[in-house]
Amino acid sequence: MTAGTPEAASRSAGRKLRAALDAKAQSLGFSSLSVTRPDAIPEAPARLRQFLDAGCHGSMAWMAETEDRRADPCVLWPEVRSILILTMNYGPDRDPLTHLADPSVGGISVYARHRDYHDIIKGKLKELAGFLVSRTGGDVKVFVDTAPVMEKPLAAAAGAGWQGKHTNLVSRQLGSWFFLGSIFTTAELDPDASEVDHCGSCKACLTACPTDAFPEAYRLDARRCLSYLTIEHAGPIPHEFRQPMGNRIYGCDDCLAACPWNKFAQVAQEAKLQARADLVDPPLADLLHLDDAGFRQKFSGSPIKRIGRDRFLRNCLIAAGNSGDRSLIPEVLRLASDTAPVVRGAAAWALGRLLPVAELDAVRERLASAETDDDVLSEWQAPLTTADFDIPR
Structure with a gap:
């Protein structure tokens, strides 16, 4: 391509925009920024339907109620042209499973030992979205977990990591300890390459599960998951899971903590994502x-x-x-x-x-x-x- 042509100028402008977005994201405390297209997860509708048909969502009726929007970003927002995926590290500064050795304390999942991540990330996403609009114009929408967005497959498509056998996202730089947020935009941005699966033959996350919540690799039955049972499930804990529950009182980190890729995890630097002392093994x-x-x-x-x-x-x-x-x-x-x-x-x-x-x-x-x-x-x-x-x- 000849220098000075419109195509060359467009590519140069795209590289400068991306560099500016990366720098802004880093300044806001995000660990990475990557981009994908809204049509990058064509297999998602069928996989979601299989999950719902099997009843693996338990009492989370909202998953079925929002199925169409959840399975296809373009149904959620037809105008979307690009999706920015942001990661934010919340790596613990100590062994996250120390509570298992002391039944007199309660075990709280690492992500919940500090300020609500929704509040932390959403404000930063809005600031980054505003920066994007100032450079590209158009419209944006910001999502953190609570909206019907399949952020994990989108993040894998964007190259932020891959969905491990425990169905959570794994990163070569952050292990399993990071949050996801997304910005939908009408702007056309160059997508990143997807990440490949690096789990290999490892089954550490599957064998670590205290309630056998994985009927097979890459499939989760939420009805058997202690994170679901202690957080989403409103009624009595089913008897068969009470003894395996041990002293896990909010969530369960066993499958995350077992991942060998955590050797590359980093301790969270964001002050608001550092654990409160009173929520570590209370x-x-x-x-x-x-x-x-x-x-x-x-x-x-x-x-x-x-x-x-x-x-x-x-x-x-x-x-x-x-x-x-x-x-x-x-x-x-x-x-x-x-x-x-x-x-x-x-x-x-x-x-x-x-x-x-x-x-x-x-x-x-x-x-x-x-x-x-x-x-x-x-x-x-x-x-x-x-x-x-x-x-x-």
Whole structure:
């Protein structure tokens, strides 16, 4: 191509724009910027339909309700011509699974140990989107997780990483510890090459899952996933997952932490993405006494706040029941009379694991006789299982 031609000038302008966007993204704290086309994931509709047909989305009805828009970016916004994918590192500064060695504490997923990432990333995406508009004109839309956007396959198509066997995105530079955000634009930008799968024969993430939530590599059954069960699922935790849940009270990082590519992960530098000390392995005894006001205050600005006090205490009570720590019995016993049925039911199960049999019978007789909720009654009436005797009684 001859220098000075319109085509050469266009390519030069495109390179300068991309360099300016990369520099701006870096200045805002993003780890990488990459670009793809809205038609870059043609296999997504069929894969999403398979996932929904199998019921693997559990109670997340919104996934089915937004299926058309989720599967095709052009259905979500017909005017979109390019999609910018941004990554932001939230790598932990310590072993993320230390809580597993201490049943007296609760395990909170790394991403939730700091300020809500939606608030952090969305503002930065808007600033970058404004910068893009100032250079190209046109319209933009900004998305972070909550919109019906299949960000992981789009990010793989853009070269930001690849979807590992645990279905999460993996990066050669960041491992598994990073957030995704996207900017849809009417501007025509040159796309990046997609990333290839670097998992090879490794199955570390699959074998690490405590509930066998992967029926096969690259497929997740959310109904068996502790992240889904502790965050998205509103009712009682199914009995088969309670003991495997251990002391994971918000999310589960086991499959992420097992990924060998984490050797290249970086510790988060963004101050707002550094863990709060009180959310790293907090004592269960401190969490079980939280009332609604205390819960809201403690988790102000945290993504944990969105699940509400009742669901959170349900999780903490399952952890208490798994702990074998009888010093927690008074607090668990108090919560067995809580106003929320999901809390009372989890407390009943925990007492069944913590109380000596004779004491349990007396408590059961007193509380079950006054119980009106069928789910809670079923907890009191459930026979002890072999697993219940794993803890000395």
